[in-house]
Amino acid sequence: MSVPKVVIVGRPNVGKSSILNWQAGRLVSVVDPTAGVTRDRVGHLMFVGDRYFEMIDTGGIGIVDSDDLSEDIERQIQTAIDQATVILFVVDGITGVTPLDRVVAERLRKVDKPKLIVINKCDSTKTDAEIHEFHALAPVELLQTSVRANRGRDDLMKGILSILPPPAEGEDLEGKTLAEEPELKMAIVGRRNVGKSTFINALAETERMIVSEIAGTTRDSVDVRFELDGKSFVAIDTPGVRKRKSLANDIEFYGLVRATKSIRRADVVLMFFDATQTISQVDKKLMEEIQDNSKPCIFVVNKWDLGLELGQTTEKWGKYFENSFKSMRHVPVAFITAKDSHNIKQLINLAQSIFKQARERVSxxxxxxxxxxxxxxxxxxxxxxxxxxxxxxxxxxxxxxxxxxxxxxxxxxxxxxxxxxxxxxxxxxxxxxxxxxxxxxxxxxxxxxxx
CATH class of the missing domain: 3.30.300.20 (K homology (KH) domain)
Structure with a gap:
């Protein structure tokens, strides 16, 4: 990729996600006081002055994840650092330098890439006299910011632009291409652990999303752009949804809200089901949302290899859908095994077909x-x-x-x-x-x- 990547790193809960949202001008990454909210890499394409670049939020370095996904989160962070053009090392101006900040600094010292230290949460000038202690972390420029007080936003952007390398050949063209509307936007929705992120990774041909047997791994709605047959598509991976009374915390509630927002902005919705599970009330609730927004939809039965082992047939699932969603009998059904990339291209072709139908105009x-x-x-x-x-x-x-x-x-x-x-x-x-x-x-x- 020719477009530079500005990667935001730091220990948990220093405001990395807030900085991404602040600079992007919209809610891109979930923000919550709980440490370790961000798990996947979450990016947003920026165009400032005459430069395109992608800002990428990462999980907190050193987090002990509540679902034992620390190794997966760490792998996502390292991938982002490896791919970075510029690194923003974010620290907390209120708490000062912590032992974990020093661990992050030691790790980044070995990375020979342009860096800025962003001292966040400097809501007033009271902390200005104490910022000298952060010089010990790295011999790079220090910038003070406060998302809450809207302090230092322009200075941070100027700092980023000042250390970006000269534009690479093709950067402008690729930036314009990425900024263009894709051929098709697909929202990938369903309850937890039905294989949505596995499907996204198969499309992107990289581990863009953390894939785990732990339900509810994805917490953000993440746009992943990919190409197929020379056409550009965006797949929106959404958090897995469960019953409202089962929502464990605010983070999962925000995820539910963002899943429904993703449905509204999608051209086609891929509604995922697990071939080894029955249709649930959560599935029916999601289908109500899809129906209320009149979105073209495909029922996607994933893990079909396991379904075949259980003696299932496409005819049985077709009848099951008819009985469960009587007003949605027009919805086509696809059977895939995402982990093996089985039938994925056919599914994308089907999505293009129904999107074309939705745009037809008859005399x-x-x-x-x-x-x-x-x-x-x-x-x-x-x-x-x-x-x-x-x-x-x-x-x-x-x-x-x-x-x-x-x-x-x-x-x-x-x-x-x-x-x-x-x-x-x-x-x-x-x-x-x-x-x-x-x-x-x-x-x-x-x-x-x-x-």
Whole structure:
């Protein structure tokens, strides 16, 4: 990669994630007073002046992880340091130099890369006289910051730009490419430990996310860009969700909120299930969120190798989905084994296909031919001694395809007939596997008489 990487490192709870969010201008990384919140590498593409670079947050060095993932977190930190162009060594201006800060300094002393020491949490000038002690950590420039007081933000950015190496050949082009909208944004959602991060790593062909048998490893929603067949995609790995009453702490609550936000900003949602587990209330809750946002979706049954060992079949799962999600029978189903990369390319191709369906626009003529045929085959029943009439239909939007049918009186049409009409539109128009929004609109005075 030609785009420089500015990696934020330091002991736990010195405000590394806050600094990333502060500079990015939005919530990129989960922030919580609990030490060790960040586990994966979390990055954000920056464009400042005429330079592109990626700012990367890392886990706290020296953390003893509550889920025994310390080795995995450490490996992610080391990967970030190895790939870094510039290192921001963050310390806490309130607590001063700690033994763990010295451990971090000793580790970074062996890394021959440009560095800055960022003395964070300097909310006022009261700490200014004490910053000299941080000079002992490394012979590099010291910068004071406070995210809370919005102090030193511009100075920090100027400091970063001053020690970035000259632009490499192709850096600007690659930065512009990374800044462009991808071909497709896919949210990877599901309950905990269904293999979402394993799938992301298979796509990225690197261990970008920590993969563990411990449920709930991912705490941030992390965007991972990858290429396939010359096209650029973004996969959004989301925290695994569990029942609200089971949420252990604020960190998991933020993860739940971010999972739902990821659904809203995705083009297609890949809803993951474990082939060895039954569908849960959490799965149904997530599907409600997907349905409420009218997002194209694929049911992804992961760990299919284990499912086959249990004697499962694609037909059984198809029927299971139909019975569990009766209003989502249009959703296609994919069977994969992420750890072996089995059927992953086919899944991405399917995601592209349904995204294309969601953006289709049909002519008013075609739409009204389907409408008239539907009425001919199954006319709506007379209600309130009046005959329901449909005058014309038009598609008013895409993503999702949205169809408005002008009628004489909305109240004359039963919900069952509306479902029938929606089914006919799905069957006869190029929207077979995506949600459709259908609205009946009554005539107004401006439209003239019913007849």
């Amino acid at each position: 008013t003529g075609q739409l009204n031919r389907v409408l008239q045929e539907a009425i001919k085959d199954n006319p709506p029943h007379i209600a309130k001694n009046r005959a329901p009439k449909c005058f014309f239909a038009t598609q008013v939007a895409v993503q999702p395809p949205t169809i408005v049918v002008k009628v004489n009186d909305v109240e004359l049409f039963s919900p069952s007939w509306e479902r029938y009409l929606l089914g006919r539109f799905r069957e006869d128009l190029p929207f077979k596997e995506v949600p459709i929004r259908l609205y009946l609109r009554g005539k107004t005075k401006e439209d003239g008489d019913d007849e």
